Amino acid sequence: MxxxxxxxxxxxxxxxxxxxxxxxxxxxxxxxxxxxxxxxxxxxxxxxxxxxxxxxxxxxxxxxxxxxxxxxxxxxxxxxxxxxxxxxxxxxxxxxxxxxxxxxxxxPNNAVAVMNTGRVIKEVGADILAVIEAEDRVALMQFSEQVLKKLGGAPYDEIMLIDGNDQRGIDVGLMVTNGYSVGLMRSHIADMLPNGERVFSRDCPEYQVTTPSGETIWILPNHFKSKFGGNDQGSIDKRAAQALRTAEIYETLRAAGHDKVVVLGDLNDTPDAGPLQRLLAQTDLKEITDHPSFSPGQFNGIGTYSTGSKAHKIDYMLLSPALYARVTAAGLFRKGAWTASGRWDMFPELEKDIHAASDHHLIWVDISD
Incomplete structure (x- = not known):
């Protein structure tokens, strides 16, 4: 898987x-x-x-x-x-x-960049893919059925996206294939802070995914508040609130007896950052970059954004202990990201920055059956 x-x-x-x-x-x-x-x-x-x-x-x-x-x-x-x-x-x-x-x-996005996004997803071939900053479910379906097909890949069988709180059209979604299916879904777009603001900038949806063997795994895609903007303290406070609520959602699932849970996505902060500690340090979730089998690829850094340096580690794959114990391989796929200094191989079609699939590098994990 x-x-x-x-x-x-x-x-x-x-x-x-x-x-x-x-x-x-x-x-x-x-x-x-x-x-x-x-x-x-x-x-x-x-x-x-x-x-x-x-x-x-x-x-x-x-x-x-x-x-x-x-x-x-x-x-x-x-x-x-x-x-x-x-x-x-x-x-x-x-x-x-x-x-x-x-x-x-x-x-419109650059056409070459759109195809390179498809190349990343096709080459990785994930059974379960959390997509961050997708416009809507229709866009995800069109991308799967048209772009992936044109590249010789197979479209994803099930695609889900719940419109979140961000009015800019950047939501989190889930795509599954190869006999995996989505069951129960729970949105948290209406979770509120004491001051009346919504907790999540987008959402922290809970997706119940059933594997071909009948296992149940809960997938929690996330996209925390960005660091950009004039009110940096407000952004820090917002990310801290989002980390807290995500940790609570995870702990509620664990208390209900669900031992196979994945929290993943763009948390917009580094592993040592204060706002993330409630989620990273005060739960039993395990970050995949800490696993002995993790490979960062050609460039020896854990960064998931831009240059790939340690300061750019902002995307995460957090596993509950039961899943972490079954990890066989993990890594970062960087070929769709631009590097001016040649830190990693890029797709031949990625000739300049504007052709990049994304500034982010895909993070993945293989888990034994």
Missing amino acids: KIAAFNVENLFDRPKAFNLDDHAKGAAITDAVAEINVLINKDEYSAADKARMLVLIGELKLTSSNPPFVNYRKIRGAFWKKPRNGPMEIVANGRGDWVGWVELKTE
Whole structure:
């Protein structure tokens, strides 16, 4: 049984802001969109809310006839007024006065990059694949049935994705094949923090997977809050809350007698980072990079992102003890990631950075029957 996790960074369409060379600028744009949508959805707008929305409208260039990175959707009512001789003002007093929102513009991914994503997935050949940053279930199905087929691979038999909390279209999904099947599913998009915010930036779904031999394995794909953005402390606190809740979900499964559990995906922080310790150090989960059979490939580093250095270890494969004891091999698949310094072999079709399947390296594990 081969299990893998891969952050594909969107399959077909990707927010334009994500493609900026200046990642901090892109993060600032996506954070501004998230913030203004939170303010827009308030029942009543305070003077401070209105002042902040005016700032964000300016930053996102919403009053432009063609904002560069976002679309402004207004369905009914008036949100703002821009007098000919005077400053712009927010005329709506709350959500009930108008219907509208702000969304990120998308653009098609580079066609070569899409095919290289398919090459990564085809060559690894995982029976159970957690996909991070997929647009939606339809995109996953089209990718499986069209891209994998064109490359000579077999489409996945079952594909599941529950739309999560992120309005940018970056969700976590699951694909299974070779006689594996998905049974019970449980979403945690509605788990709440004491301050009324949702815990998960995307979701921490629980998927019950049945193997061809009849075993039951629980798969928990994850994508924690990114480090990018202006409020770094807020991001740290958010990741800590997500690690805590994921640990609680895992422990609930274990208490119910389920001894075969996998927590995997992009946790957006390093193994020694404080926010992750509730999950990494205070449960009995075992990280696959610690297993004697783990091989990082040509480049001797455990990093799963960008250059592959230790500081770039942010993707994880965490196994319950019963599964960890059955590991026969594990590693990182890097051929779809760009390296300017030749740290690892790349697909021949990956001729420049824009052709990369992802900035992330696929992480995988083989488990004996």
